[in-house]
Amino acid sequence: MMKKILIVDDDRAILEALAVAIEDAGYKVATEASGDGVVEKVKDFSPDLILLDFLLPGANGIEVARCLKRERATKDIPVILISAHLGTGKAAKELGVDDFMAKPFDIEKLLAKIGKYLQ
């Protein structure tokens, strides 16, 4: 079965670009632009991995991640934080996400990372 990836970012162009590249790599993709909608979306779509932007309107990426990691049903879904703030890099683990990718990134590197979690 096709693995499912939820992409959360408030920038439409990034959402679109990521969706194309990740679908092309053989995944099923859903997108979400606001922090508040993520939990609902995760319930409906039940993704195998989440790409989460750091700064989101509504609840920010960190709050969203914390929320997901608290729930029994969603706590095992790998979350990769994608952020243009370099400083959030080291703290990925402390922030309660599984991994971190600084924007802008090489899509191949991101796909490799995704692959690592979805083996």
Added chain:
Amino acid sequence: MDEALRESEQRFRAIFNDAAIGITLADMQGHPLEVNAAFQKMVGYSRGKLRKMFFTDFTHPEDITLDLAEYEQMKKGQLDSFSLEKRYIRKDGQGIWVHITVSLVRGPKREPKFTVGVIRDITEHKRIDEELKLYSKAVEEAPDGVQIADLSGRIIYSNKAVEEIYGFSPQEYYGKDINEMNADPEFARKVIFPALRREGHWSGEIMVKHKDGKVFPIWLKTAMVKDQKGKPLAMVGIIRDITERKILEERKDEFIGIASHELKTPITSAKIFTQILQKLLRQKEEKQALGYMTRIDDQLDKLTQLINDLLDVSRIQAGKLELRPQVFSLAKLIRETARDIQAGSGSHKILIRGKVKKRVHADKNRIGQVLINLLSNAIAYSPSSRRVAVKVEPNAQMVTIHVKDYGVGIAKEHQEKIFERFYRVGDEKTQPSSGLGIGLYVANEIIKLHEGKLWVKSEKGKGATFSFSLPFGKRKRVK
């Protein structure tokens, strides 16, 4: 009897004549009868001339009436002496300040007979006095805070600006321990006072307390006041409230943070689309188009690097550049970085000599950034050469990396300054590429944060060698 009288007379005449102070004897009309040498010298008129004059003749016109009332009283025998300060005009036209004491000499029937004047030239005193008044007024009104403390740290002077800055009145200040104003008294005890004793001065930003309890930042420039022999007398501090400046700086840093985030967002999507296109073109074997696409991708990376450099400068200035140390193999990092740079360059070969087995405890990304900077500079500034040499030299405590190019070199006058922020070598002929002039500044700051050193050896036209030392760090491990 006659002999004794003559001797006494002589003695008094000697006192009168040789006294260092002006002495006059005048009739009750203000007519000098006797004047001593000191007085003649003071006003510049000879004894003969003075005898034909009145005191009013060489008194400053504005001061003639100053002692009129006293003089009239004295004439009537109602006053025995008075003194005052007034101005004389010397024979040469120069004005002088004098202090005069006039005493009445009475006749046998107690009738006023003569006046004796004792006159001191106080021009120099007056000048010094005026000067001191001006200095103290200037310090009092100075737009920056000025504070003086004795050697035990008790405040003995605060000007108006200090009052405005801290909210205390100078009276409330007087005698207070200067450290009571500091939000962090330990810092003053451990850093400022020792520096003052050792070097005689200290300056920097500190946090202080307002009368209302609010803590705010000031810029303090302080120095030891010493006497001519170098013995410390007091401490003086110049104080400037930098609350506003700090807010502006924070706002600027925040702005740079937001701006770089905003700039990176479109780069992120552009880069993804570029890479999607690259993949498509590779599948269709459109080699030329693929080449162009790769160029766009490289340029996007450069743009990202510029934004990150700007962010770094802003962080360094705000003192917020933090290291994230980890244990890693420096040898491997050098190899990988050299390989990446060489692949991107195409023109130069990077040769690595020397080995370091011991792993370092440092910020891998930041050290990588320094290597990238030095290697790409080496290539950019040696356009007609084909190689760059890297030498690795470890010792017990640290490892030193030398990056040598065979290019245009750096003139002596630029060598110190190239590590300064925004400094660019302003020589069009040898300036092959543009840049913000922050790469080496950031590299130097990164190495300094690692307690290492970055330096350059070069001669114009003969290439340059940039070297940096990097201590192995706390967690030493032998691989």
